[in-house]
Amino acid sequence: MTEKQFKEECLRRVKAIAEELDRLADSGKATNLREYFEDALDVIYSVDRYGDYRRVAVTITTGGPHIEVDTDDRAVKLYWGTEAVQWSISRNTAEAIDEIFEEYYQAIR
Helix, strand or coil: HHHHHHHHHHHHHHHHHHHHHHHHHCCCCCHHHHCEEEEEEEEEEEEECCCCCCEEEEEEEECEEEEEEEEEECCCEEEEECCEEEEEECCCHHHHHHHHHHHHHHHHH
């Protein structure tokens, strides 16, 4: 696989995930997004100095490639070796993901 083909494959992967997340968020059923993140490998909460939730980065795969969903940047990000690519998710999708993870954060706080 050439470097160009590799980058295209990386972009294809993040685009497919971003489109799936947008579709799930647009379905109006929060349970669809909740189910998507049930097997998340890692969750990094960002909070302000008062401990209030601000955003989340959720790792959904790792080890080749590492893929995470970042609501602050409103993007699906992929890191694979030296390659790094990302694809945007809609504001609506990021807010729906934030609602889910803010609820989780409040439960463990």
